[in-house]
Amino acid sequence: MENIQGLTIINTGNGKGKTTAALGLALRAWGNGLKVLILQFIKGNWKYGELKAMQQLAPNLVIRQMGEGFTQREQEAESEKHRLAAQKTIEIAKQEMESGCWDMIILDELNYAIKFGLIEVDMVLEMIALKPKQMHLVITGRDAKEEIIACADLVTEMKEVKHPYKAGIKAQRGIEF
Amino acid sequence: MENIQGLTIINTGNGKGKTTAALGLALRAWGNGLKVLILQFIKGNWKYGELKAMQQLAPNLVIRQMGEGFTQREQEAESEKHRLAAQKTIEIAKQEMESGCWDMIILDELNYAIKFGLIEVDMVLEMIALKPKQMHLVITGRDAKEEIIACADLVTEMKEVKHPYKAGIKAQRGIEF
Numbered sequence: 157m158e159n160i161q162g163l164t165i166i167n168t169g170n171g172k173g174k175t176t177a178a179l180g181l182a183l184r185a186w187g188n189g190l191k192v193l194i195l196q197f198i199k200g201n202w203k204y205g206e207l208k209a210m211q212q213l214a215p216n217l218v219i220r221q222m223g224e225g226f227t228q229r230e231q232e233a234e235s236e237k238h239r240l241a242a243q244k245t246i247e248i249a250k251q252e253m254e255s256g257c258w259d260m261i262i263l264d265e266l267n268y269a270i271k272f273g274l275i276e277v278d279m280v281l282e283m284i285a286l287k288p289k290q291m292h293l294v295i296t297g298r299d300a301k302e303e304i305i306a307c308a309d310l311v312t313e314m315k316e317v318k319h320p321y322k323a324g325i326k327a328q329r330g331i332e333f
Numbered sequence: 334m335e336n337i338q339g340l341t342i343i344n345t346g347n348g349k350g351k352t353t354a355a356l357g358l359a360l361r362a363w364g365n366g367l368k369v370l371i372l373q374f375i376k377g378n379w380k381y382g383e384l385k386a387m388q389q390l391a392p393n394l395v396i397r398q399m400g401e402g403f404t405q406r407e408q409e410a411e412s413e414k415h416r417l418a419a420q421k422t423i424e425i426a427k428q429e430m431e432s433g434c435w436d437m438i439i440l441d442e443l444n445y446a447i448k449f450g451l452i453e454v455d456m457v458l459e460m461i462a463l464k465p466k467q468m469h470l471v472i473t474g475r476d477a478k479e480e481i482i483a484c485a486d487l488v489t490e491m492k493e494v495k496h497p498y499k500a501g502i503k504a505q506r507g508i509e510f
Binding site for chain 2: 163179184186206210212213305310312316
């Protein structure tokens with residue numbers, strides 16, 4: 157039996173490629189026969205394009221959109237709903253980890269959910285501590301907290317060097333969505 | 334008809350995620366019905382896992398491994414073979430661009446091939462100038478040259494913050510390969 161050491165991986169930074177690199181990692185893992193679960197904290201972050209492509213890879217790759225449509229512009233009155241949704245997603249992540257069914261779990265935009273106060277850092281640290289030794293855990297989103305970086309194995313900062321929006325170019329189908 | 338403005342995209346930097354983000358982008362584009370061609374300058378950079386997954390997405394996604402197995406340790410006597418292979422790949426990229434068959438072409442590890450002297454920067458700039466307006470061109474590899482960054486629309490630096498090798502953890506199936 158292969159000696160697998162499951163990694164905790166973080167893709168953070170203000171540049172592109174945090175979620176797309178996680179997607180590529182999911183594809184690579186899938187191609188190696190690993191079972192991959194993706195939980196999305198922010199609904200709508202993944203669009204039709206990749207969702208359709210991912211459907212080709214079921215049942216060893218599963219995406220679940222968990223958020224309630226949180227955006228930074230949400231009114232305060234709505235925020236309790238989003239907090240509950242995010243916290244429920246953490247609970248589901250814990251259960252799925254403990255089920256032993258998955259070789260890789262991707263928690264897409266978890267850092268974002270922490271940043272906007274939907275989840276406490278301590279809840280996330282507690283969850284990471286439950287990670288089975290052989291399972292890979294991937295966390296995406298800008299502004300990863302120092303405490304989370306501290307307990308990760310592999311951390312990459314996607315840094316914006318040049319962005320087409322700044323040259324007045326609009327979002328493109330197949331690139332941004 | 335949609336007003337598509339094809340982007341020139343560069344994923345560079347010393348961190349993980351340059352090729353995996355391109356892979357995720359290919360998946361997203363594919364899911365949007367775009368046709369994607371991937372040319373690999375360095376053979377063996379993409380492994381069994383993603384190649385197998387990508388096969389599910391044919392014929393709208395095609396990968397061609399073009400390199401002759403160049404590594405930095407190659408003996409000088411071998412380098413002419415690798416230069417010819419890399420230059421032929423640039424010629425093929427130009428032809429494929431001009432064919433109008435593809436909505437996205439990914440030139441994986443092209444920056445690496447430039448860095449190790451297999452291709453001149455000017456050849457690459459000349460190729461980029463031929464890019465059809467609506468086609469997206471994605472170039473990966475560390476140490477992207479300034480001249481290439483200058484003519485790109487979207488440039489992201491994948492920056493290593495923390496790497497498991499440094500903690501003595503070995504490469505993992507489904508993560509590194």
